[in-house]
Amino acid sequence: MESVTPSAMAEATTSSSNQQTLGNSNNQQALVFMTDFGLRDGAVAAMKGVALAVEARLALFDLTHEIPAFQVWEGAYRLYQTVGYWQAGTVFVVVVDPGVGMSRKSLAVKTDSGQMIVCPDNGLLTWLAPKLQAIYEIDEEQQRLPGSSDSYTFLGRDLYAYVGAKLASGQLKLEQIGPSLKEINKLNVQTPQLHDGCLSGMIPVLDIQFGNIWSNIPKHWLEQLGLSLGDHIDVRILEGEVMRYHGQLPYVRSFGAVANGEGLLYVNSLLDVALGLHCDNFARRHGIGSGVGWSIELRRV
Amino acid sequence: MESVTPSAMAEATTSSSNQQTLGNSNNQQALVFMTDFGLRDGAVAAMKGVALAVEARLALFDLTHEIPAFQVWEGAYRLYQTVGYWQAGTVFVVVVDPGVGMSRKSLAVKTDSGQMIVCPDNGLLTWLAPKLQAIYEIDEEQQRLPGSSDSYTFLGRDLYAYVGAKLASGQLKLEQIGPSLKEINKLNVQTPQLHDGCLSGMIPVLDIQFGNIWSNIPKHWLEQLGLSLGDHIDVRILEGEVMRYHGQLPYVRSFGAVANGEGLLYVNSLLDVALGLHCDNFARRHGIGSGVGWSIELRRV
Amino acid sequence: MESVTPSAMAEATTSSSNQQTLGNSNNQQALVFMTDFGLRDGAVAAMKGVALAVEARLALFDLTHEIPAFQVWEGAYRLYQTVGYWQAGTVFVVVVDPGVGMSRKSLAVKTDSGQMIVCPDNGLLTWLAPKLQAIYEIDEEQQRLPGSSDSYTFLGRDLYAYVGAKLASGQLKLEQIGPSLKEINKLNVQTPQLHDGCLSGMIPVLDIQFGNIWSNIPKHWLEQLGLSLGDHIDVRILEGEVMRYHGQLPYVRSFGAVANGEGLLYVNSLLDVALGLHCDNFARRHGIGSGVGWSIELRRV
Numbered sequence A, B, C: 001m002e003s004v005t006p007s008a009m010a011e012a013t014t015s016s017s018n019q020q021t022l023g024n025s026n027n028q029q030a031l032v033f034m035t036d037f038g039l040r041d042g043a044v045a046a047m048k049g050v051a052l053a054v055e056a057r058l059a060l061f062d063l064t065h066e067i068p069a070f071q072v073w074e075g076a077y078r079l080y081q082t083v084g085y086w087q088a089g090t091v092f093v094v095v096v097d098p099g100v101g102m103s104r105k106s107l108a109v110k111t112d113s114g115q116m117i118v119c120p121d122n123g124l125l126t127w128l129a130p131k132l133q134a135i136y137e138i139d140e141e142q143q144r145l146p147g148s149s150d151s152y153t154f155l156g157r158d159l160y161a162y163v164g165a166k167l168a169s170g171q172l173k174l175e176q177i178g179p180s181l182k183e184i185n186k187l188n189v190q191t192p193q194l195h196d197g198c199l200s201g202m203i204p205v206l207d208i209q210f211g212n213i214w215s216n217i218p219k220h221w222l223e224q225l226g227l228s229l230g231d232h233i234d235v236r237i238l239e240g241e242v243m244r245y246h247g248q249l250p251y252v253r254s255f256g257a258v259a260n261g262e263g264l265l266y267v268n269s270l271l272d273v274a275l276g277l278h279c280d281n282f283a284r285r286h287g288i289g290s291g292v293g294w295s296i297e298l299r300r301v
Helices: A006-015 A043-054 A072-083 A155-169 A219-224 A282-286 B006-015 B043-054 B072-083 B155-168 B219-224 B282-286 C006-015 C043-054 C072-083 C155-168 C219-224 C282-286
Strands: A030-035 A059-064 A091-095 A106-111 A116-120 A132-137 A193-195 A198-202 A205-207 A212-218 A232-239 A242-250 A263-267 A272-277 A294-300 B030-035 B059-064 B091-095 B106-111 B116-120 B132-137 B193-195 B198-202 B205-207 B212-218 B232-239 B242-250 B263-267 B272-277 B294-300 C030-035 C059-064 C091-095 C106-111 C116-120 C132-137 C193-195 C198-202 C205-207 C212-218 C232-239 C242-250 C263-267 C272-277 C294-300
Touching (some): A030 A043, A030 A072, A030 A155, A043 C072, A059 A072, A072 A091, A072 B043, A091 A155, A106 A155, A116 A155, A198 A212, A198 A219, A212 A219, A212 A282, A212 A294, A219 A272, A272 A282, B030 B043, B030 B155, B043 B059, B043 B155, B059 C043, B072 B091, B072 B205, B072 C043, B091 B155, B106 B155, B116 B155, B198 B212, B198 B219, B212 B282, B212 B294, B219 B272, B242 B263, B272 B282, C030 C043, C030 C072, C030 C155, C043 C059, C059 C072, C072 C091, C072 C205, C106 C155, C116 C155, C198 C212, C198 C219, C212 C294, C242 C263, C272 C282
Parallel strands (some): A030 A091, A091 A116, B030 B059, B030 B091, B091 B116, C030 C091
Antiparallel strands (some): A106 A116, A106 A132, A198 A294, A205 A212, A212 A272, A232 A242, A232 A294, A263 A272, B193 B198, B198 B294, B205 B212, B212 B272, B232 B242, B263 B272, C106 C116, C106 C132, C193 C198, C198 C294, C212 C272, C232 C242, C232 C294
């Protein structure tokens, strides 16, 4: 059985509908925002106002604005988790930018499935890197919001929202945005491994609302280890070299297969291995985090 | 004086405007999302991407995504509180689903005033049950997002958003969605009573941002107890058998009628009896909660 | 060098695009909501439903709903911070209303740059007052949502959203809304001063997500004090008469100019003087607040 990626799902959906042709004047061109700005002040609304001034008919959406401040790692995963479910032609404006005003580049890229992303070159595209078909550096002097040259600390408004709206509306082509690039900055990801009967990977992110643990180990690797639904699996979670959790969990389809409060191993909505507690919070209960240094090991019982 | 229900208000508004005819190509078809997913990750955005892949011209809105995790009781009231203010033809996608992956049914229903709701059959429709004109069970095998059959834990994306978008866009008729049902699951609501001069009811929910106490006692019952504006009322709040608050409050129109920090009894925006403290938080100040077990008693002084 | 105001920026943007003509049927008429309601319940969604019942084709947006409960001061600044980035014809519905149900007036106003705002007359327009070209009092009996006359505590839904939607859709002209006014209520703002080599002003608000300190001292006043990029500046922050911070900070363009954790003085996205710590939170680290009583003093070293 093949693993179904988000992009594959989006394609499946698209193919059942022929109403998304870009350039159709009845169509909404979608612009999706993701930041670490929160929603307590006017920053996101200023970005949206700028985008609508470029083209009043754009359809604006939010991925999330609750990326913890400066956490590029988490932003990169939230973006990867979501992009594939949006139509070709959708533009994402992504701003998690601890280096604002420093020398890092600004990027505009296109994925294999046709979505575009505008963001700083600081690792936000780590997980999507294998799926990029085109990468351009934004010429920050040429492309910024007219009248904003005295402002150095809000590129989300003055550059990214403005350029994203130009792209989404078709006023600017991706190729016109600046020089083409071969390389982007990426975070250090630990790829899954199967070694001596131990299947290991990392915990890139938590399913934060419910406290489930998400790994980067694809479902089909479980089968390579000879595991199938109903088996019990030996699970270890490490932070660096320190073991933070050790237990045996049943591999089941969903939460309802175990009693309230009991643990389970399941395949999450991205078809990767995940851990949870039915109607409880695994991460909080066991003190588990995510990102750099957090790894997971699975073995047959 | 008749109690004005939200639906009645929506009708009053609708009748003053003739621009909502469904099927008009200039019209936005509204799809409204409510979940307990929060907005810190990509889950809600994935649902929206799936909906727009079905029909790019849908207008997407959020009721709230801050229902506390697994709290069907609170979700049910937030839905009831809001549905009647939206136009006939609006579709609500509602996901508070502690039993995801278990055997409970999935529903698509239509209210007397023409709004449709897609949700699990776990009590979310408790308060709207008397106002439903049609109930269908969603055939989960037939209606789900193509390519999602390996995913068992995100029916919000794979089933509810997809079916909601099909309904809102008119690609699917309610009658085509699966078998018709007579019964749905409901939470155990304590209906208001007037007995020996004591008017009692429950506290289904708090006006959470401001800490006001909302009952399910309609305004016109106050008149049956012989109470009118300006009267003082003896108020008791119980959690099970334990009295958590006892005081006398003036029955006034709004907060400004009492001094800062003083208590009041008023008729809330759903025309039910409510309690508050002017520029303060009644629930926090007196340790009051809501839902199962929380009741209120009113008596003439 | 002239200070570039948000409105000036919006004009610069507008002039580069001719697609915003009001009345164009392809155009979305934008209605932007700001409240202290939070997003945990159905209040904001009820307002939006009411607006769409007036005109289903309105485009609805959120400025923020996370103004702290009853904090008119903060609401006034968030509004000022954002309005100028939105197109002429945009209508803002603003509800931070501790005096709901009291005798304060309700307003509908138009700015010099053509945006309209509907709100209570309680100081929310303090910062925008010099830029208003027309002020009207809303006739609350004539203009409210039909069927809502028994509801006294949710004017956001029953009055402001309803009137805002009528204005945005063109069903109601500003001049028809009620009597014209000359005066509005304003909060007590401390204007910037340069006196004996000390440049002083207030801290109207924090850049709340990142903990930066925002003053109301425009950039060009720094030049009047003879300061330029690279200079060190003596900075004092007072709460009333008590000094809460005293230090010397370099005047730089952006965060990247100093090491992680180091302080800086910069010009913020509204082109006013601001303070920050690179990848840290100045306000939390030094216990700084905002609003009434919080002032800042700058001197040459």
